[in-house]
Amino acid sequence: MKLIVAYIQPHRLNAVKQALFEKEVVKMSVTTALGCGQQMGYHETYRGADIEVNLLKKIRIEIAVNEPFLQTTIDAIIQGARTGKIGDGKIFVMNLEDCIRIRTGEVGKDAIG
Amino acid sequence: MKLIVAYIQPHRLNAVKQALFEKEVVKMSVTTALGCGQQMGYHETYRGADIEVNLLKKIRIEIAVNEPFLQTTIDAIIQGARTGKIGDGKIFVMNLEDCIRIRTGEVGKDAIG
Amino acid sequence: MKLIVAYIQPHRLNAVKQALFEKEVVKMSVTTALGCGQQMGYHETYRGADIEVNLLKKIRIEIAVNEPFLQTTIDAIIQGARTGKIGDGKIFVMNLEDCIRIRTGEVGKDAIG
Amino acid sequence: MIHSHIKFYIAASLPAITPVIAAESGLADLSLRINNTWLLVATAMVFMMHLGFATLEAGLTRSKNTVNILFKNFGVLALGILTYALCGFGVMYPDFIVGEGMEWIGFSGWGIGLPEGYDAANFQTGEYTYWTFFLFQAMFAATCATIVSGAVAERIKVPAFLIFSAIYVAFVYPWLGSWTWGNGWLADRGFHDFAGATVVHSVGGWAALAGVLVLGPRLGKYVNGTVKPMIGHSLPLATIGVFLLWFGWYGFNGGSVFSADPEVLSRVFVMTSLSASAGVVSAMLWSWIVQRKPDLTMMLNGALAGLVGVTAGADVLGVRAAIIIGTVGGILIVICVSGFDKLRVDDPVGALSVHLVNGIWGTLAVGIFSPGHRLGIQLLGVIATGASAFVMAVLIFLVLKYTIGVRVSEEEEMSGLDLGEHGMEAYTGFQIFTTQ
Amino acid sequence: MIHSHIKFYIAASLPAITPVIAAESGLADLSLRINNTWLLVATAMVFMMHLGFATLEAGLTRSKNTVNILFKNFGVLALGILTYALCGFGVMYPDFIVGEGMEWIGFSGWGIGLPEGYDAANFQTGEYTYWTFFLFQAMFAATCATIVSGAVAERIKVPAFLIFSAIYVAFVYPWLGSWTWGNGWLADRGFHDFAGATVVHSVGGWAALAGVLVLGPRLGKYVNGTVKPMIGHSLPLATIGVFLLWFGWYGFNGGSVFSADPEVLSRVFVMTSLSASAGVVSAMLWSWIVQRKPDLTMMLNGALAGLVGVTAGADVLGVRAAIIIGTVGGILIVICVSGFDKLRVDDPVGALSVHLVNGIWGTLAVGIFSPGHRLGIQLLGVIATGASAFVMAVLIFLVLKYTIGVRVSEEEEMSGLDLGEHGMEAYTGFQIFTTQ
Amino acid sequence: MIHSHIKFYIAASLPAITPVIAAESGLADLSLRINNTWLLVATAMVFMMHLGFATLEAGLTRSKNTVNILFKNFGVLALGILTYALCGFGVMYPDFIVGEGMEWIGFSGWGIGLPEGYDAANFQTGEYTYWTFFLFQAMFAATCATIVSGAVAERIKVPAFLIFSAIYVAFVYPWLGSWTWGNGWLADRGFHDFAGATVVHSVGGWAALAGVLVLGPRLGKYVNGTVKPMIGHSLPLATIGVFLLWFGWYGFNGGSVFSADPEVLSRVFVMTSLSASAGVVSAMLWSWIVQRKPDLTMMLNGALAGLVGVTAGADVLGVRAAIIIGTVGGILIVICVSGFDKLRVDDPVGALSVHLVNGIWGTLAVGIFSPGHRLGIQLLGVIATGASAFVMAVLIFLVLKYTIGVRVSEEEEMSGLDLGEHGMEAYTGFQIFTTQ
Numbered sequence A, B, C: 001m002k003l004i005v006a007y008i009q010p011h012r013l014n015a016v017k018q019a020l021f022e023k024e025v026v027k028m029s030v031t032t033a034l035g036c037g038q039q040m041g042y043h044e045t046y047r048g049a050d051i052e053v054n055l056l057k058k059i060r061i062e063i064a065v066n067e068p069f070l071q072t073t074i075d076a077i078i079q080g081a082r083t084g085k086i087g088d089g090k091i092f093v094m095n096l097e098d099c100i101r102i103r104t105g106e107v108g109k110d111a112i113g
Numbered sequence D, E, F: 001m002i003h004s005h006i007k008f009y010i011a012a013s014l015p016a017i018t019p020v021i022a023a024e025s026g027l028a029d030l031s032l033r034i035n036n037t038w039l040l041v042a043t044a045m046v047f048m049m050h051l052g053f054a055t056l057e058a059g060l061t062r063s064k065n066t067v068n069i070l071f072k073n074f075g076v077l078a079l080g081i082l083t084y085a086l087c088g089f090g091v092m093y094p095d096f097i098v099g100e101g102m103e104w105i106g107f108s109g110w111g112i113g114l115p116e117g118y119d120a121a122n123f124q125t126g127e128y129t130y131w132t133f134f135l136f137q138a139m140f141a142a143t144c145a146t147i148v149s150g151a152v153a154e155r156i157k158v159p160a161f162l163i164f165s166a167i168y169v170a171f172v173y174p175w176l177g178s179w180t181w182g183n184g185w186l187a188d189r190g191f192h193d194f195a196g197a198t199v200v201h202s203v204g205g206w207a208a209l210a211g212v213l214v215l216g217p218r219l220g221k222y223v224n225g226t227v228k229p230m231i232g233h234s235l236p237l238a239t240i241g242v243f244l245l246w247f248g249w250y251g252f253n254g255g256s257v258f259s260a261d262p263e264v265l266s267r268v269f270v271m272t273s274l275s276a277s278a279g280v281v282s283a284m285l286w287s288w289i290v291q292r293k294p295d296l297t298m299m300l301n302g303a304l305a306g307l308v309g310v311t312a313g314a315d316v317l318g319v320r321a322a323i324i325i326g327t328v329g330g331i332l333i334v335i336c337v338s339g340f341d342k343l344r345v346d347d348p349v350g351a352l353s354v355h356l357v358n359g360i361w362g363t364l365a366v367g368i369f370s371p372g373h374r375l376g377i378q379l380l381g382v383i384a385t386g387a388s389a390f391v392m393a394v395l396i397f398l399v400l401k402y403t404i405g406v407r408v409s410e411e412e413e414m415s416g417l418d419l420g421e422h423g424m425e426a427y428t429g430f431q432i433f434t435t436q
């Protein structure tokens, strides 16, 4: 089992969800985040003073999958999120040692889906 | 050391905290999240138009524990979070390679608690 | 590759960012969190009733790094976040199996920076 | 638009043929014009109190119930005005001619409207028109229903609330009000309730108490003998609410002078301000002592305590009495808010401490501080009106409880009435802990 | 300050040498004083409508465009007042003397100001001063421009919006308004639009429609034949907005009496209240039936529907008509909000359903319910004014489209106009999903 | 309530025995009635400015200090009214009889109240009652204290702020005010400050400057020679605030006419509107040029700049002057907000640029644009009042600094004054970055 963490542009979330649903990956958890990456931020002014904004709004998606789904999921995320512009985001993959469904107590591969 | 990530129903947070405190697991970090799971969402109307809501409000709990505490912690989360209804949530377990207490610089098992 | 998750005091974020930038770690993702740790919380009153506040505002930083940067990054976080007072926070390190840059499809070590 | 006024102007200035008479009737006409305009401005100010209630109550409750509380406060205003027009006004002021023009509603004598040949302007008193009087009264009636809204917040079913409010505004409030303001038996005995500390605020407060008791406390409020505070989600909203209520109170009390009489009107403004200010300062200091930190929400309620308290006698009390009433009111707030919690009477916004307790206190204070009024009669008015209001409110709530049900399901209460009753969130996109 | 009034007082009371004449002129003076003061209070109330629009529109749009909408609503008020002073007032009321004191602007005859020797007070009608009349009218003009703001929200470029508003307030609105209020040809034919259901609201609504059509829908609103709701980010803000609009409407309609005539003024207040209340209740019930849950945003729009509807005839209609107008208005809201969506006319805040549809309905309703007015003439006014307004608005928007451009870039629309146009966020620090 | 007015009405209409005299005195009575009612309405509008200040200042500061700023603005209103009643009014208007009815406070001659046998209505001028005059003045006094609140926000200790405000309202403000409004030496020399650009706004602004200097900048505002903006957390709140302030200003300036004189009152309304509008547009354009994007917060401050500026001479200035004053004011805002930052004078909400700078500018502008007034005298008033205000404010703040302390601990400042001073959060449940 793997845990995928993806940072994407906020307005790509719908497209990513769509792409995932088409691949039947329907389980995920989403939070907002501020991200600092290649997109080095920009300068603004607030009441005449300069602000360096380098934490941009991002969406963090967390998806636990069984190995067979790993590549499909990654591909779907890329498909939904890619615009080709800096700031498109990153996907991180970690090993997931266990997974438990709270409702039933199921563990492991069965619990993920 | 393990890192436990649990998604639960928002209103179970107090019960989960309670259950954890009873097992003397007092350290944790909590964020809000939107989750999409077996609970396939529901339909609403906003100003006459249909909305498909499939990202539901969840709470994400992150707890780093030493192995001996792993099962206790999982059990406590389940005890606090389970209602038996769809949407109760999931627990994910990952391997934690290191842990450092910023204040003292302690590392590893000592730093967790 | 490693994934570093750090919980720090909100008002240390700027200092941590500064310290990281100096070490040329410029990529990171930040969210807000509520944390419960050694800082056992405090008591307040709201409209005459007692409240036990044990979830305090924290900042969660997530940084994916290649191994050579691991220690530098940890040191920088500590440097920026340490005040010596309870509540300074924790750093967790996990193994990162893969990393993909959505924009280019690059994977692994190249994708991180 | 540009032409239309001309005829009114001519009407006012032309009949100058016999100058003295013209001056006479011109004076009466202008006097009516001033007083009536003031009363309409006051009506608009009382209208603002409804926004005040809506924001105060929304601010002091949790974000998952915000749509619901805004809905209730907005809906009850509209419903209140219509219900009062349909029936409440006729019940409250039996001496006023009503009922023409609305026979189509099905019950002759109900509704509002002037019979053919009557003149709204010089209808009864010569100080304001029939229509002005109706609308000012309708705003008061809706206020009474809105008071209930906050106390029963976060757990009452929408239909139950709307039906309760309609019945209360249509029958109970006007009937009880007629005792004091509609030339009824309390008026005859010299009971003095200038702008409605008892007639509006306590009557609303008793209904709130009835609702709270029939509904029971919110889930998780009282656990194992301890009180778990359920913290209001937006103190800016709550603060806006109290400012607006204070503003509107100048219309509430000032309009109750029922003329623009300079002496009385300006005294009423000053006493209202002093009592409210004293309530703020005393609640601030008292909460500072008791809770060790000055509590904004107590100060907000403290202002309202002073305002409710002075409402009973703003026309007859002096500077010293106004300040004392507010000071005591502010302290009462701090004591009662925790006191009700100790009794497990769960009132999310402090409506009972504000409107019920201070409505009683203010009404009695007239008997204490005003030489012309007797404490015994004031007490009689408080008890008679209060007991009747409470009994009837309990009855209505119980009937609703055993018919359509008054309380939302546990699950809905947990996830919030906004989703349950309205399928909507108040703050779309915001990441909010809805863990309570 | 403390001295300055004394001279006025003396002026009012001294010339008592020939008492009867003094009384005569004193009466006229006081009558002016009352009416003028009321009109100024009404002006301040109409001013509040601008805050109402700002908060309503901000509440019903997404948080990433909040600074922009506040900016537009605030800016257009200031711009509207200045533009109307510079030129709109002169266009709308050709019979009023204007133009002195502003020759420095470059075009004699424009601007506002009294020629030497004229007296603002007894300028024309004796019911209000020149200055009062100007300011009341200027607030109306700005209202018309503000209506557009909500409909074109979340995608229009700031310069395009500002230029459109300036032109509309300077020329189009006053020119069309002069037909009805400036002694123009519609007035001559007996077209009745008391406070501007057509002249203000529909004229604003037609411009809104033009803007919406030229701009096209927001990105992602209509995808593959389905409507994706873009949910307003703060219903407390929206609710505050509607309460304030209702409050301001007492000034909008009440001020349009152009005197403090008790009979008419109080009727106008009551009819305004009843129609708004009926709009709330009918939108509530209708949305409850159609959407299965009572929809707060529909109720809010329902109140406005009732208010817009009754604006055309609040001075000539009775209780029954007012309630019917509001009731129909509330239903129209629920139908039209989805109806426009079905036609892919993307109006984020329901401005078209409120101001355009109900402006038309209310104007026609005068012909239906008021014996003194003819439906045919009302229809003529609706069509003539509407067609002209729409054509001119489309023209202006098209010119802007092909010159400076009217719509922000896709990228800016996705990340929000707050960052794109203003480099600012409305809610700094809050964690908000800006995924839509 | 329904009966009570009857006696007043009789009083107004009965003594018609000798008609001419009756008409005479009737006219005076009605004149009083109109003027007094207007002044009370204006008082209520000035009251709204306090909500405006509260929301503006809350919006322009960080969410971790929101409860604190609401607390301060709400508390200072109540405290200000009480303190002004207790002592400020007596200091400011030495010619008014005060002091009866409050001997119990311990110092005869202080407090408010009419001696036996005096009649509030015809107390002095015949244009308004004693009570009206007091309350209108009390609202002004509280305004002066509220101005300070924003500038010292996010770091001042609550007790220090409350004590400073009490002393300032009780002694300093009224003493300085008496020079101009209490028949003092500046009044004698012809210094003109119509509604308080100097007497209220600059006096508040100087105190704000004193507070800012004694406190020092917020932690992290000026780091290594660069300015780190600390961004306001809610621009909707800030925008609501400015709308309400503008609304209230109609009462502030309009009430300062001290009668409902149609000519003057309507001019004051128009000049106030034009100057505010010009301030908005000029701040918009100027910030657009300087910052490359139009800045909403600058526009908001620009409106206030226009309002403060025109306050000094709204009664004597024309259209052109009003527009110039606002235009210059808007530009001053954009320049001064960054200017003060360059000087490391940390004013979170721009209070200095608005009230101090534009208070001075507006007062001088009277000398420039009004033929009847001399620039030299205006300058004298500005300097004399300003220097005294500043010196005294610095003194009070320094005494507080070395006794109870004026600034919260670093730790409290970092985690926010809401938790530190009040143990409360403004937005419970919302996930908010409090990293600044």
Ligand SMILES: Nc1ncnc2c1ncn2[C@@H]1O[C@H](COP(=O)(O)OP(=O)(O)O)[C@@H](O)[C@H]1O
Pocket: A007, A008, A033, A034, A035, A036, A037, A038, A039, A056, A058, A085, A086, A087, A088, A089, A090, C027, C028, C029, C030, C062, C063, C064, C065, C101, C102, C103, C104, C112, C113
């Ligand atoms: N090494 C990293 N550690 C943590 N988060 C990262 C890292 N690199 C990127 N991110 C997240 O991904 C987002 C997009 O990164 P960015 O480098 O701008 O993407 P891209 O390279 O596709 O243009 C960042 O804003 C941040 O939230």
Ligand SMILES: Nc1ncnc2c1ncn2[C@@H]1O[C@H](COP(=O)(O)OP(=O)(O)O)[C@@H](O)[C@H]1O
Pocket: A027, A028, A029, A030, A062, A063, A064, A065, A101, A102, A103, A104, A112, A113, B007, B034, B035, B036, B037, B038, B039, B056, B058, B085, B086, B087, B088, B089, B090
């Ligand atoms: N595979 C997964 N990856 C990430 N998050 C998940 C996954 N499965 C479930 N979740 C999280 O857990 C929550 C509850 O899941 P759900 O399937 O509804 O629980 P249950 O199966 O107990 O009814 C989801 O809303 C989501 O936030």
Ligand SMILES: Nc1ncnc2c1ncn2[C@@H]1O[C@H](COP(=O)(O)OP(=O)(O)O)[C@@H](O)[C@H]1O
Pocket: B027, B028, B029, B030, B062, B063, B064, B065, B101, B102, B103, B104, B112, B113, C007, C034, C035, C036, C037, C038, C039, C056, C058, C085, C086, C087, C088, C089, C090
């Ligand atoms: N075992 C843990 N699991 C998850 N989060 C933790 C854990 N320990 C600490 N934290 C996070 O770190 C924050 C600081 O912890 P604390 O024990 O107060 O720090 P310190 O020991 O440096 O004083 C906590 O508020 C919590 O968010």
